[in-house]
Amino acid sequence: MERKKDVLSPLPDSYSPQYVEAAWYSWWEKQGYFKPEYGRKSISEPNPRGVFMMCIPPPNVTGSLHLGHALTNAIQDCLTRWHRMRGETTLWNPGCDHAGIATQVVVEKKLMRERGLSRHDLGRDQFIQEVWKWKNEKGDRIYHQLKKLGSSLDWDRACFTMDPKLSYAVQEAFIRLHEDGVIYRSKRLVNWSCTLNSAISDIEVDKKELTGRTLLPVPGYKDKVEFGVLVSFSYKIEGSDEEVIVATTRIETMLGDSAVAVHPADPRYQHLKGKMVLHPFCDRKMPIVFDEFVDVNFGTGAVKITPAHDHNDYEVGNRHHLAFINILDENGLLINVPAPFLGMKRFEARKAVLQALKDRGHFKETKDNPMVVPVCSRSKDIVEPLLKPQWYVDCADMGKQAADSVREGRLKIIPDHHHKTWFNWLDNIRDWCISRQLWWGHRIPAYFVTVTDPSVTPGEDMDGHYWVSGRTEEEARDKAAKRFNVSTDKITLRQDEDVLDTWFSSGIFPFSIFGWPNETQDLSVFYPGTLLETGHDILFFWVARMVMMGLKLTGKLPFKEVYLHAVVRDAHGRKMSKSLGNVIDPLDVITGISLEGLYAQLQDSNLDPVEVEKAKQGQKSDYPTGIPECGTDALRFALCAYTSQGRDINMDVNRILGYRHFCNKLWNAVKFAMRTLGDNFVPSEKAQLCGEESVSDRWILSRLCTAVGLCNAGFQAYDFPAITTAIYNFWLYELCDVYLESVKPVFSRAEEDSGSQSQAVVCRQTLFTCLETGLLLLAPIMPFVGEELYQRLPRRRSQDGHPSIHVTPYPETEEFCWHSEDVDRQMEFVMTVVRTIRSLRADYNLTRTRADCYLQCIDSETMSLVELYSLQIQTLSLSQTIQPVPATGAVPEGCAVAIASDRCTVHLVLKGLIDLEKEVAKLTVKKGELEKQMDKLREKMEKSDYKEKVPVKVQDLDAEKLRQSQTELEKATEAIDNFKRMV
Structure with a gap:
């Protein structure tokens, strides 16, 4: 049996995370323990224990580990290791996301910083080469960090969303959905980033809340720009001196107004039905429309309508067939507007329009206005709603199927309080914009068709008939020729320049990683998966889309259960933010870092000097001496202990340090136990009772049974605090504090008296069972210290085929049927007595002095109990002697008295022990x-x-x-x- 070399050397005096975590991971990997094939002839052979498959939420290739990743991976790895130890065919599949926007931004900044070049200077093909070069140099960093966390992923199956296998699946998914009419092209409002020159998804839009007038920095502008104000101005009614006053937070958009809207029931404007207002800067006449979306009580009750630049106005524009006037180009410069505004930058036009309104007497007032400003999370630019032709996925039917899968119980979401959000989103789902104006990503396999045959009427860009999709240009050309009934030489094609939204490739991740659409062995064995575990913040962006795409393209749900964990916050309950200085790198918790080291990381961030100073203050307050070395096991245990369902996690580094001390306690317990077992100890073939066990043995084995039951139930219910509490209580409060202390006299007597040796033999078997089983319970959560200590134990003959703790069967309740309510109840009484004696000793400062103790019992049953457990009471309470006496019996004078329970009173003899x-x-x-x-x-x-x-x-x-x-x-x-x- 191959083991780590140094397990035959003595255990070091104290626990060191660095020592314990140094070499196990590479050994596990080398032995193939993380592969589902381990111990099997073939993965396709039926396993009566079942199959467990989970794919990792693919981290961004640009990413580095933060505590959110650490939580995700701690939970997922615990579950994976538990299922593996249960003998199931287990696969946790790693992967990495190409992160279209984030990666393109990183490489563009690098090019500009190092070579003074933009991507346009290089051209598309050369820029893509630069991105691949960056990915090959830097892209594995997060995988190394995941290994530091002990994540037992099958690295041979690692997938990158731009790998040929996954790219082929993305192309196939697009073409199938396009041919089905589920993907279509439409001109609508999108979230537009002028800096990125791309549409972005809702998840990439940060909502910045303003309480009133605020000056914000905007990329491309030297001066900060004013937001958080409401500007009121007037439109003149045609053929009248009357005017209508409207208000807006984006005054420059009035150049694209095409109507004024009022509520149909508003008495102030009934006389204006059929009237028009005049635009002050051009000859545009705009109707007054009556629409129920208007809030009668806000402002004047009249609203300017800019259908091409506002989501609500877009709907109004469609309802009333208004003109859609686009006044912005992709760079944020004004178009389709009169001089002097033509060609101006949008926020320079904001000032110019305001001044022009003042000059012409239309301006009324400016006042503070609390509002939310949409900011691009990647570029920090202000997001503009812009009218653009894009590709969309029709989500109506797919959304209904995804919602119904939960309603009908085919898909389980845990905790179930997320159901409301799931139904709310899917029942009101909008179609999904999937095109992005980027270069890095999956290029859309769609071609715009031009027919050079004069007998065919040319179509418009928006007409779906003039777009075809194809796996190759030849396939697309054949499709177009067939569609228009012309020869292929009459067809000219232009491939769409855009790429697909990253969430599109992530949406098919659970089956693309196994080679879909090809019928592979992995696809047949591991799809559908068992579980998806992720944060609730990507319930829509990823989880819902995987369910929709899985059902649509494979006819199957991609997983049976979704477990959503909470968000990690700092010790004060604040969201993690670089500017607060509270973003913790898990590797800093694992290895420790000085306060100066934390400061140095801030200098490398993109924060401005004011934010750096504020963040430094936050770090100094929270980590005055830096972060101590806690180790991976303690971090994982802390994260699992915090993960109560549905609540955010306030992560306090001091508590993680507490679990490092727990590791040290385990270390010392095993070290003591190994000495007690001795070099020649041979464990029995399997864990079982021999009938000679003392009351202490029976009690600890009963507690062990309870711990086994609680751990298994906790894993099944995703109740991680129940698991950590059961393990912590068993090791610390039951095994170390009670059992190990209470059996010390047994081993002492055995050394002096050969007649007592049989009891010591039984005791050693009990102790070994507790150590072995306790470490197995612990192993999924604390894999490193679990393995280190397990490798030091002798093996039962029945366990010889299990070279690592992580491929040894997890203890199951059926095997451990020694639970005894009677023994538990008796020991509970004993510990109450012990705690009472200890409390009296503390009151009278008897730290080093042992006193005689008389226990006055109310009945013969309690007397018998005290007699039975007198050795345990004496040992655990550090008493000189324990004397049970009946309720009427005599007790010496000079005692301190305390009531342990309604059945027993403690009399601690003080006379002669203290200076009264x-x-x-x-x-x-x-x-x-x-x-x-x-x-x-x-x-x-x-x-x-x-x-x-x-x-x-x-x-x-x-x-x-x-x-x-x-x-x-x-x-x-x-x-x-x-x-x-x-x-």
Whole structure:
């Protein structure tokens, strides 16, 4: 059996993440443990345990790891490892997204910075070569980071969305949907970025909220531009001195107005039916239209309508057959407008139009206006609604099928509170704009047809008949010739310059990675997948589109379940933001970083100096001494422990450090246990009871059964905090704090007395079962320390074929049927007694002194219980002796007394152990201080204006302080009286 070389050397004295995580990953990979083929003759052979398949939400090729990725991968890897350990044919498929806009922007900036060139200087083909060169040099970075997180992905199946296999699937999907009429071409409003010269999707639009007048930087403008104001101006009614006042936050768009709208029920404007208003800068006459979309109570109740530059106005324009006047070109320069505005930049025109309205007497007022400004997340440009011919996917039928799959229970979304959002979006779905004016991406396989035969009437660009799609230009030419019944030499083709939206290729990712449309072995075994796990923020952009495309193109749902995790925030509940200095790189948590190191990262970011300074302050406040080394296992455990369904995660680095200490506790527990087991220990063939177990053995095995049940139920329900709590409680509070302490006397006696050795033998088997099973429970979440410690344990003969913990069967409830409610209940009573004795010892400062303890029991049953567990009580409470006495029995004088339960009272013998007079003097001083504090607090609370002036929270705190002081005072008084009696 091949193992890591150094597992035969002694365990180092303390846990070091760097030591533990150094070499296991490469060994796992080399052994092929992450491949579904591991341990199987063929993946197509039926596995009675079933198949588990999940694909990674493909990170952007430009990306680097952040805590959101770390959470996604911690959850997905835990699930993958659990399914693998259960013996299922398991595949977690990696992949990377070509990230059209983000990658093009990165490479364009690099070209300009290093060579002073734009992509247009290079031309399309040469620029694409530059992008591939960048991808081949830098594109693997995120894969290396995923490996650092321990992600057990089958790297041999890694896919890039621009790989030939996936590109072929994208082309095929487009052509099939185009031939079905699901993809069509239409001229509509799109989100346009003038800087990128491209349409962008909703996910690439950040909504910047303004409270009023704000000056914002805009790419291509030297001065900041004014937003957050509402400008009112008037239009003259034709043939009258009357005017209509309208208001807008984008005054430059009035150059493209083609109507004024009022509400049909607004009495102020009934007399204007059939009237026109005059445009002040040209001879355009514009109708007054009556439409219910107008809010009667906003402004004057009259609204300017610019159908070509506003989404609401677009709908009004269609309803009333208004003129669509496009006043912006792709670069944001004004077109189709009168002088002097023609050719102006859009935000320079904003100032010019305002001044011209003032000069002509049409301006009324400017006032602050809270509003939302759409900003392109990639270029930071202000997004413009622009009328452009684009390719669209008709989503009506596909959206209904996707919604119905959840309604009918064929697709399960967890947690189910996301159903409302799912239905709301899909039931009101709009058609999807899939074309982007970029060079990097999947070029649209559609061709514009020109027919040179004079007998055929030429069509317009918008007419779908004049666009054909094809796998090759020859195929497209044949289609066009057939369509117009002419020879192929009469057909001229021009391929669309645009590329497809990145979400289009991501939408077919669950089956394109397996070679669809070809019938491959992987496709037949692994599609449909089992589960999709991702963040709820891409429910529409990715999840819904995968469901729609999967059903449409394969007739099958791409997965059976969707588990949506929460968003990671900082310790204060704030969203992660570079400008706040709270974006944490998981690798910095794993390896640790100084405050200076965090500062240096800020200098490399694109923040302006003011933001850098603000971010530095945030870092100094949150991480005054930097971030300590926590290790991958502690980070993963913390992320899983936080992931309660449906709640955002406030990530506190101190809590991650707490789990690093937990790793150290595991380390020390196994180190102690290995010494206790000894070099010649041979575990029994399988974990089972022999009938000779002590009450401590039976109790810890009962707790182990409970932990096994909780972990399996937690994995099945995606309840990760239930799993981490079960593991943490078992190892720390049950195995380390109770069992290991309570069995120390057993091993001590065995060394001195050969008659006690049989009990020690049983104890060792119990201890081994706890270690082995406890590590197996832990392994999916803490893979590195789990493997390191497991490799140090001897193997049962039945486990010899399992060279790694990650291919060893996960403990199942059926195997561990030792749960005993009676033993659990008894031990709960014992621990209550132990805690009471410990509390008394702490009260009287008996840190190093062992005292005799008398336990007064109310009945014979409790007496028997105390006698049975007397060794455990004595050991765990650090008592000299434990003496059970009946309720009527005599108890020595000079005892401190405390009630453990309604069945048992603790009497701790203090006489002769402490200086009574000194204790009385100390307690008398404490009592006096408490009385002074309470008098001062009561005086404050009894003031006449206390209830009116003091905040309710402070009043509650004061009341709580008073209650606590009263309790302490009563305890001190009781102790003084007790000591005086002893004297």
